[in-house]
Amino acid sequence: MIEWLDTPLGQHRATLPSLYVFSQLILFFIYTNQDRLYDYFIQAESKFFSVIFLQCHTLVTALNYLIQWVSMWTLLDNYTTDDCILMLTISIASILAIIVLTGHSHDLVCSPFIISYDSIEYNVRIETSFITEKMNPFLLHILNYIFYEYIISLLSILAWRGTYKLLDDFLYPNNENMSAIMSLLIGYVLFFIIMYTQFFQNNIDLISTFIQSNYPLFIRNLRHICAFFSCVFLWRGYWILLDLHIATISFVHESPYTYYIIFIIISFIILSIMKTASSINGPMSHINDEYDLFPLYSNCFLVKWFNGKQKSNELPSNLKNMTDIKPFVITSF
Incomplete structure (x- = not known):
């Protein structure tokens, strides 16, 4: 899409707003x-048709989010300042x-922290943070759409930009090259520290009673x-x-x-085979982590994997009519 925006048609002043409006209509x-x-x-x-249709739904949603972000990001590049200090101030705000x-x-966090699993349960209905008791579902969806696709989306783009x-x-x-390598190095160090220490979140809260009592979301938001x-x-x-070493191939x-x-x-076929194509968008509904392995960034792919292993471990016990069923443990991973 970036390449197409460099063409005469892509550079027309009506192109970007039209693409943005189109993506918003689909959403x-x-x-x-x-x-x-x-x-x-x-x-x-x-079930086969449902799986194919679900993947098409995921692809259409992903392409629309791509169009939404690229068009808005490019509009901001074209019509707003590129002063670093001002942009950083806007990002913090x-x-x-x-x-x-x-x-x-x-809502600022995406893959690789948020890994989704391709299923009807997680990727069709869009969860809302509003209290919705006795509210018309259609009006709720419209309110949710306006709040997330106009307000939160724009703020997220400004923060990222x-x-x-x-x-x-x-x-x-x-x-x-060095900039890219350092970005990946710093990014992965942060990723492994944050992703694989989130299990101790509650213990950290207990250490600081003052923070837990007065600012319960402080450490969570900091993470x-x-x-x-x-x-x-x-x-x-x-x-x-990718721009340096793939896009430049003859x-x-x-x-x-x-x-x-x-x-x-x-890429989409590979992700679909792995049942994680919906990770492009992230899960649209909350993921229940029964094992509380990932309390902040639920990895529903691993949760599904654990559930499958648990069922396979319990099956022989059920066939043998055993009453002593061993609990599923992480070490079987």
């Missing part, structure tokens, strides 16, 4: 028809605004913000490396549209 349709679609999937007789509006900064600009200007600006920075580092690092450079479409299709 509006997805929001307002989610209940019908969910009921259709549940009642469908052909956007993060604070998201916390004020939602009570947390979780300012942070990205800061790294462009101060992290080896004259050496793109979310660190996870957000990790995501920016990782995405930026891979993006730069056959890709000569026919960028063809090969980018091929790359999209191949």
